[in-house]
Amino acid sequence: MKRKAPSGNPPTGLEVFPNPHPHRDYEIEHVATEFTSVCPKTGQPDFGTLTFIYTPNQVCVELKSLKLYLQSYRNRGIFYEDVTNVIFDELLKLLKPRRLTVISEWTPRGGLRSTIRCSYP
Numbered sequence: 001m002k003r004k005a006p007s008g009n010p011p012t013g014l015e016v017f018p019n020p021h022p023h024r025d026y027e028i029e030h031v032a033t034e035f036t037s038v039c040p041k042t043g044q045p046d047f048g049t050l051t052f053i054y055t056p057n058q059v060c061v062e063l064k065s066l067k068l069y070l071q072s073y074r075n076r077g078i079f080y081e082d083v084t085n086v087i088f089d090e091l092l093k094l095l096k097p098r099r100l101t102v103i104s105e106w107t108p109r110g111g112l113r114s115t116i117r118c119s120y121p
Contacts, residue, residue, distance in 0.1 A: 013072070014062075016060060030066065032066075035047070038075060052091065056098070084118055099121065102119075
C-alpha cells in the first residue's frame with residue numbers, strides 16, 4: 001500500500017507501507033547521517049544527523065522515499081529548529097504513529113553544537 005501525504009499539503013514524496021505487526025508496540029529507529037540544508041542567514045551549508053524513532057500504528061515509512069525526501073532539503077535555507085519541526089510535523093501527519101521522536105544533531109560551528117528534539121506524545 002503506497003500512500004502519499006494527505007492532499008492540501010505540499011507534496012513530500014513520503015510513502016508508507018502497512019505495518020506488518022499493528023497489534024504490537026515495537027520501536028523503529030532510522031538514522032540519516034548525511035543530512036544537509038543551508039543556513040538561511042549565511043547561505044553556508046549545515047550538516048547534521050537526523051534520528052527518527054517511532055512506534056508505528058497502521059503504517060511504516062518507506063525508506064527510499066524518506067531518503068529522497070531528506071535530500072530535498074539539500075539546497076533549502078532553513079534554521080535547525082525549523083527543519084526539525086517541519087520534518088516532525090510531516091511524519092506525524094503521515095504516519096499517525098503511537099509515538100514519534102525526531103532528533104537533529106548538527107556539526108559544530110563556531111565552537112557550538114546544537115541538538116533539537118521533538119516528541120509525540
